[in-house]
Amino acid sequence: MTLNRRAFLGTAAAAAGTLAAPAVLANGQKKGRVVVIGGGAGGATAARYLAKDSKGALDVTLVEPSRDYYTCFFSNLVIGGVKELASIRHSYGTLAAAYGVNVIHDWAIEVDRANKTVSLAGGSKLAYDKLVIAPGIDFVDGAVEGWSVAAQNKMPHAYKAGSQTELLRAQILAMPEGGTFAMVAPPNPYRCPPGPYERISMVAHLLKQVNPTAKILVADPKPKFSKMALFQEGWNTHYEGMVDWVGPDFGGDKVSVNPDSMTLTIDGEENKVDVCNVIPAMKAGRIAEIAGVTEGNWAPVNAKDMSSKIDGDVHILGDAAAQGDMPKSGFAANSQAKVAAMAIRGALTGSKVFPAKFSNTCWSLIDTDDGVKVGATYKATDEKIAKVDGFISKTGESSAVRAQNFKESEGWYAGITKDMFG
Numbered sequence: 479m480t481l482n483r484r485a486f487l488g489t490a491a492a493a494a495g496t497l498a499a500p501a502v503l504a505n506g507q508k509k510g511r512v513v514v515i516g517g518g519a520g521g522a523t524a525a526r527y528l529a530k531d532s533k534g535a536l537d538v539t540l541v542e543p544s545r546d547y548y549t550c551f552f553s554n555l556v557i558g559g560v561k562e563l564a565s566i567r568h569s570y571g572t573l574a575a576a577y578g579v580n581v582i583h584d585w586a587i588e589v590d591r592a593n594k595t596v597s598l599a600g601g602s603k604l605a606y607d608k609l610v611i612a613p614g615i616d617f618v619d620g621a622v623e624g625w626s627v628a629a630q631n632k633m634p635h636a637y638k639a640g641s642q643t644e645l646l647r648a649q650i651l652a653m654p655e656g657g658t659f660a661m662v663a664p665p666n667p668y669r670c671p672p673g674p675y676e677r678i679s680m681v682a683h684l685l686k687q688v689n690p691t692a693k694i695l696v697a698d699p700k701p702k703f704s705k706m707a708l709f710q711e712g713w714n715t716h717y718e719g720m721v722d723w724v725g726p727d728f729g730g731d732k733v734s735v736n737p738d739s740m741t742l743t744i745d746g747e748e749n750k751v752d753v754c755n756v757i758p759a760m761k762a763g764r765i766a767e768i769a770g771v772t773e774g775n776w777a778p779v780n781a782k783d784m785s786s787k788i789d790g791d792v793h794i795l796g797d798a799a800a801q802g803d804m805p806k807s808g809f810a811a812n813s814q815a816k817v818a819a820m821a822i823r824g825a826l827t828g829s830k831v832f833p834a835k836f837s838n839t840c841w842s843l844i845d846t847d848d849g850v851k852v853g854a855t856y857k858a859t860d861e862k863i864a865k866v867d868g869f870i871s872k873t874g875e876s877s878a879v880r881a882q883n884f885k886e887s888e889g890w891y892a893g894i895t896k897d898m899f900g
Contacts, residue, residue, distance in 0.1 A: 509535060509536055509537045510532075510535070510536045510537070510607045510608070510826030510827065511536070511537045511539075511605060511606050511607045511608075512528055512536055512537065512538050512539070512606060512607065512608045512609075512610065512822060512826070513539045513541065513596050513604050513606040513608075513609050513610070514528075514538065514539065514540045514541065514609075514610040514612065515541050515586045515596065515609070515610065515611050515612065515613060515765055516541075516542060516610075516611065516612035516613040516614060516763065516765075516795075516796075517540055517541075517542030517544070517547055517570060517581075517612075518547065518612060518614050518796065518808070518811065518898075519549075519551075519796060519808035519809075519811035519812045519815070519894070519898055520610075520612035520795030520796030520797075520811035520812070520814060520815045521540065521542065521610060521612035521613075521795065521796075521815070522540070522542075522547070522570070522573065522898040522899055523811070523812045523815035523816065523819075523897060523898050524610050524612065524793075524795060524815040524816075524818055524819045524822075525538050525540040525573060525577075525579045525610075526573055526577055526579065526897075526898065526899070526900055527815065527816055527819035527820075528819045528822060528823060529573070529577040529578050529579045530577050531819065531820075531823055531829075532823050532826075532827060534578065535823075535826075535827045536823065536826060536827065537580070538577075538578070538579050538580065539579070539580040539581075539582060539604055539606075540570065540573065540579050540580070540581045540582070541582050541584060541585075541586050541596065541598065541604070542570065542581065542582075542583060543583060543584060543585050544583070544640075545569065545570070545583055546567050546568070546569055546640075547567070547568045547569070547570070547899075548563070548566050548567050548568075548639035548640040548643065549566045549568070549639060549808065549891075549895065550637065550638065550639045550669065550670065550673070550808065551566075551670070551807070551808045551809075551891065551894075552565070552566050552891055553566055553636070553639035553643045554673065554676045554677045554679075554680045554843070555680060555843060556639075556643050556644075556647065557636070557643060557646055557647045557650070557677065557680050557681065557684065558679075558680025558681065558683045558684050558843075559647075559683070559684055559687075560680070560683070560843065560846070563640075563643060563644060566639060568895055568898070568899045569899070570899065572899055572900035573899060573900055576900050577900055582598065582602070582604075584598040584599055584600045584602070585598065585599040586598060586599075586765050587599050587765075587768070588768060589609065589611075589765065589768060589769035589770075589792075591609075591769065591770065591789050591791075591792065594606050594607065594609070594791065596609065606791075607791070607826060608791055608792075608793065608822045608825065608826060609769075609791060609792045609793070610792075610793045610794075610795060610818060610822070611763075611765060611766050611769060611771065611777070611792060611793070611794045611795070611798065612794070612795040612796050612798065612811065612815070613762065613763025613764065613765045613766055613798055614638070614669070614763050614796065614797050614798065615637070615638075615668075615669050615760045615761065615762070615763060615797045615798070615806075616760070616761055616762070616763050616764050617635070617758040617759065617760060617761070618758060618759040618760065618761050618775065621664075621665075621758040621759035622662055622733065622734070622735060622756050622758050622759075623733070623734035623735070624734045624735040624736050624737070625662075625735050625737070625756045625758060629735075629737040629756075630642065631645065632737040632738075632740075632754075633735060633737050633754040633755070633756045634646045634649070634755060634756075635755070635756055635757050635758065636677075636755060636757075637669060637673070637757055637760075646753070646755060647684075649752075649753045650681060650684055650685065650753055651684075651688060653685075653689055653692055653752045653753055654752060655689055655691060655692070656689070656691040656692055656693075657689065657692050657693075657751075657752035657753075658692065658693050658694075658695055658749070658750070658751045658752055658753075659681055659685065659692060659693070659694045659695070659751070659752065659753045659755070660694075660695045660696070660697070660742045660749065660751040660753065660754045660755065661674060661677070661678060661694070661695070661696045661697070661754075661755045661756075661757065662697050662733055662735065662742070662754070662755070662756045662757060662758075663696060663697065663698040663699065663700065663703070663730075663757060664699075664757045664758060664759055664760060665699045665700060665731075665759050666700060667760075667776075667806060668757070668759070668760045668806065669760060669797045669806045669807075670805070670806065670807055670808075670840070671703065671704035671805050671806075671807075671840075672703070672704040672705050672709075672840055672842045672852070674696075674703075674757055675703060675704070675705065675706075675709045675842070676709075676842040676843060676844075677755070678694060678696060678709070678713070678721060679709065679712060679713070679716075679717075679842070679843065679844045679845065680843065681694060681755075682694055682713065682716070682717040682720050682721060683716070683717075683845055683846070685720070686716070686717060686720070692720070693720060693722065694717075694720055694721045694722065695722050695724070695742070695749060695751065696721065696722065696723045696724060696730075697724050697729075697730045697733045697742065697744050698723060698724065698725050698726070698730040698731075699726055699730055699731035699733075700725070700726070700730075701725050701726055701727070702725075704805075704840075704852065705842060705850055705852055705870070705871070707873050708842075708844070708850045708870075708871055708873060709842070709844065709850075710723075711873045711874075712844035712845065712848060712850075713844075715845075716844065716845040716848070717845075724744055728744075728745070729744045729745020729746075729747070730744065732744065732745045732746075733745075735754055735756060737754075740752065740754060742754055759775075760775070760797075761775035761776065762775060762776050762777050762794075762797070762798035762799075763797075763798050766794060766798045769792065770788065770789075771786045771788045771789060771792055771794060773788075773800070774800075776798065776799065776800035777794040777798050777799055777800060778799075778800045778801075779793070779794050779799045779800065779801050781801060781802060781834065781858035781859060781860075781861075781862055781863040781864075782817075782821070782833075782834050782858045783817060783818060783821035783822075783831075783834065784799065784801070784814050784817055784818040784821070785818075785821070793818040793821070793822065795811050795814045795815050795818060796808075796810065796811030796814060796815075797811065799814070801814070801862060801863045802856075802859075802861070802862025802863035802864055803854075803856060803862065803863055803864055803865040804836060804838055804854075804856055804863050804865075805838060805840065807838055807840055808894065809837070809838045809839055809840065809890075809894065810836070810838045812894055812897060812898065813836045813837055813838060814836065817834040817835075817836065817858075820832065821834075833857075833858065834857070834858040835855070835856070835857060835858075836855070836856040836857070836858075836863055837853070837854070837855045837856065838853055838854055838856070839851055839852070839853030839890070840852050840853065841883060841884070841886065841887035841890065843884055843887070844880075847877070847880060847881040847884050848877070848880040848881075848884070849880055849881070849882075849883035849884030849885075849886070849887055850870075850871035850875075850880065850883060851869075851870070851871050851883050851886070851887070852868070852869070852870040852871070853868060853869055853870075854866070854867065854868030854869070855867055855868070871883065
């Protein structure tokens with residue numbers, strides 16, 4: 479499958495083209511009100527499509543605390559020095575100026591589902607007819623013994639891009655010659671399944687240039703991971719002897735850390751490290767739990783329209799959703815947002831709603847111009863978003879194919895960020 483910026487935008491335009499024109503409201507009839515919490519791949523896309531396709535028939539408000547959004551996708555490339563941090567920073571200005579989205583930079587702190595209101599930290603209260611919750615992830619307290627969010631500056635997670643991305647890169651660059659970079663990988667499910675392993679690749683890429691005798695130690699609770707054969711082949715090819723991956727068979731699921739002594743203990747064996755990248759177990763962003771739409775760590779949804787199985791007037795997108803076979807990725811959240819936006823617009827304006835279809839592709843960079851990918855298409859069933867078919871890069875591919883994969887991922891990045899922010 480080949481996908482570049484033009485093709486991605488063409489897909490988006492085709493999806494939008496299936497939407498019937500919105501119903502014209504009678505004079506004096508109240509506009510439908512949609513509040514979107516969270517301005518990432520799910521929330522920003524939903525806000526843009528709701529505003530764009532309703533052509534003024536809906537009041538769309540986006541609540542996002544940050545004025546600048548840094549994409550998690552491509553943030554590993556910033557750590558590796560392949561991209562600059564500024565290249566993954568985006569603003570919400572075009573959503574407001576070109577599409578009429580009411581963008582509020584504040585924290586949503588309460589959802590009153592009975593009265594359909596969202597309270598903000600600044601004291602405002604927003605009324606809604608439909609609510610979209612797309613808050614991304616939070617971390618499970620106590621998931622890694624010895625680590626808490628309070629320790630994130632000593633042992634950064636860098637799984638919410640921005641300052642944590644800069645911090646982790648700075649720590650790597652400051653490592654002593656021949657030092658040790660450690661990662662505690664997360665258990666399933668979590669945001670971007672290949673993400674930790676692309677990060678290992680980018681850390682190795684950076685160390686190979688500035689500190690070639692350094693080592694990388696990975697403690698992983700999972701016996702296998704996304705694109706495992708591809709990553710391990712790449713590590714052997716580009717970074718031979720640098721990466722030591724420890725799975726559960728050798729205690730990778732029995733770890734603790736001490737941020738004060740900078741130690742990582744694996745199955746009772748203490749390791750002194752210079753940088754420790756702790757990526758804890760994850761759960762839906764806190765506001766989903768506050769809204770009362772979670773069961774366990776995630777928020778269950780109906781696949782046909784991404785509505786909550788607990789409240790049909792609440793739609794949950796992206797990482798926070800328990801939706802079935804789709805991975806938690808930016809591409810997936812963007813795909814889900816278009817389905818939800820079409821369903822919401824149909825419910826509030828009477829426009830036609832077509833059956834839901836979803837897709838996802840995830841690219842990972844192993845070394846300069848050595849990109850691999852995995853992807854699938856999905857359909858909505860009564861139980862879940864179900865995988866229809868898929869593909870994955872093969873080991874032993876030519877350098878030309880791998881270079882094309884990376885070029886393709888850059889086209890996709892330009893396309894999806896345009897689709898999110900306009």
